[in-house]
Amino acid sequence: MTDQLTPLPPTRARRLPRAFTPFRHASYRWLGTALLLTSFGGGVWVVALVWEVIRIGGGASALSVVSTAGAVGVLLPALLGGVVADRVPQKLILLVTTSVELAGMALVAVLSFADLTQLWHLAAVAFTAGCAMAFYYPAYSAWLPALVPEEDLLAVNGFEGMVRPTIGQALGPAVAGAVVGAASSSAAIAVAAGAYLLGLAVLARVPLTAVRRDLPTPDREAGAGGAAHAVASAVADMREGFAYMVRTPWLLATLLFASIMILVMMGPLEVLVPFLIKDELGGGPGDHAVVMACFGIGGAVGSLVVGSLPMPRRYLTWMNLMWGVGCLPFLAIGFATAVWQVAAAAFVIGVLFSAPMVIWGTLLQRRVPPELLGRVASLDFFVSISLMPVSMALAGPVADLIGLQWTFAIAAVVPGVTAAVAIVWARLPADELAHPLREEPAGVSP
Numbered sequence: 001m002t003d004q005l006t007p008l009p010p011t012r013a014r015r016l017p018r019a020f021t022p023f024r025h026a027s028y029r030w031l032g033t034a035l036l037l038t039s040f041g042g043g044v045w046v047v048a049l050v051w052e053v054i055r056i057g058g059g060a061s062a063l064s065v066v067s068t069a070g071a072v073g074v075l076l077p078a079l080l081g082g083v084v085a086d087r088v089p090q091k092l093i094l095l096v097t098t099s100v101e102l103a104g105m106a107l108v109a110v111l112s113f114a115d116l117t118q119l120w121h122l123a124a125v126a127f128t129a130g131c132a133m134a135f136y137y138p139a140y141s142a143w144l145p146a147l148v149p150e151e152d153l154l155a156v157n158g159f160e161g162m163v164r165p166t167i168g169q170a171l172g173p174a175v176a177g178a179v180v181g182a183a184s185s186s187a188a189i190a191v192a193a194g195a196y197l198l199g200l201a202v203l204a205r206v207p208l209t210a211v212r213r214d215l216p217t218p219d220r221e222a223g224a225g226g227a228a229h230a231v232a233s234a235v236a237d238m239r240e241g242f243a244y245m246v247r248t249p250w251l252l253a254t255l256l257f258a259s260i261m262i263l264v265m266m267g268p269l270e271v272l273v274p275f276l277i278k279d280e281l282g283g284g285p286g287d288h289a290v291v292m293a294c295f296g297i298g299g300a301v302g303s304l305v306v307g308s309l310p311m312p313r314r315y316l317t318w319m320n321l322m323w324g325v326g327c328l329p330f331l332a333i334g335f336a337t338a339v340w341q342v343a344a345a346a347f348v349i350g351v352l353f354s355a356p357m358v359i360w361g362t363l364l365q366r367r368v369p370p371e372l373l374g375r376v377a378s379l380d381f382f383v384s385i386s387l388m389p390v391s392m393a394l395a396g397p398v399a400d401l402i403g404l405q406w407t408f409a410i411a412a413v414v415p416g417v418t419a420a421v422a423i424v425w426a427r428l429p430a431d432e433l434a435h436p437l438r439e440e441p442a443g444v445s446p
Helices: 018-024 026-055 060-075 078-085 090-113 119-147 150-182 185-203 226-246 249-280 285-307 315-325 329-334 339-367 370-386 388-402 404-425 428-434
Strands: none
Touching (some): 018 150, 026 090, 026 119, 026 150, 060 119, 078 119, 078 226, 078 370, 090 119, 090 185, 119 150, 119 339, 150 185, 226 370, 249 285, 249 315, 249 329, 249 339, 249 370, 249 388, 249 404, 285 339, 315 428, 329 404, 339 370, 370 388, 388 404, 404 428
16 A cells, blocks of 8 residues: 655655645645535534524524534543544544534535424434534544654644634634525535535545554454443443543643633633623624634634644643633733723634644644544543533623622633643653654754
């Protein structure tokens, strides 16, 4: 089989900015293109789905039903997704999950054009798409190290950190809004499905790679008690991934810190900022859109900058400190007297929230054993999403109890303190020096 990791001649590679060096590899050119298409389609779908709910006469409660169905779909199989990613070729998982999402979009488009859509249709499709996402993320994360060499992983994660806010959270929703305004939500859903269809076709061009794990023979055999054995084996795999997390200080400390950070900051960002803009600053939906756009643009800038630089020598320390310090602008939001101040603070939060995500993704792909990467990625995914709804549910009552300013102050200060505790408790400075990751990509000028 052709070695998909073979780079182009050095003379051509040197012309590429560091953030785009992974595109030297044909396999990642296909995968990166598929990511662009599906990110765009996903951004269109999110907005089109909202307007489809409205088209059939639904309100906020109906939209909440659909959103909750999607969230439950993601959470239920999140840990199982990692087990599957470590046992099944990741390309096959991505092909199946993308096909499932495409089928759901196509079905809703047909129902919408025929004016047959009902709320339960949308909830069922959202739930199914959520389940697909739970399998997609661990498989994607576990597949990347098989497609690009280690020295290009930081650039890959930087590029992808730029794609999601710009294409998935900005361009896709903007196109969806334009299509809904000019035509209908039905047409916008069809656009999303078309983007996914193209993404699926491009994804099929990526070479199939073997699972980087030697499975024992019984796991490949079916026989008497096969179903019971499969369940027991899956549970054992989950237990193995959890045990690895517990006995790996840098991983455990960072995940615990990230859990606390998400708990105290996501609710204020998603729930309280709109009310701050409306009630305290006299703004409206347009002002909120500007603030969230600044957060997304900041994320894209932070991801691109980190992806364009070598891995920091003190990668664990810098990663956790950026997350911790990156929440301090919530103080400025809490005491803001104008919308532009909130927007500027959101931009800084976006930069310092997404930049360390690039380091984190690379760190998992380089330091976690390949045979465990899917399960560790699913644990990371589970931690990231499980506390978001809790944070959003608590934000309002806490703000009513202690006030908006104190709630934003907690979001600003607690992550920094927790980051410092994690760095000291897990002895991260000594760990990162004992396991250096900084190296220059071959054939690329720094």
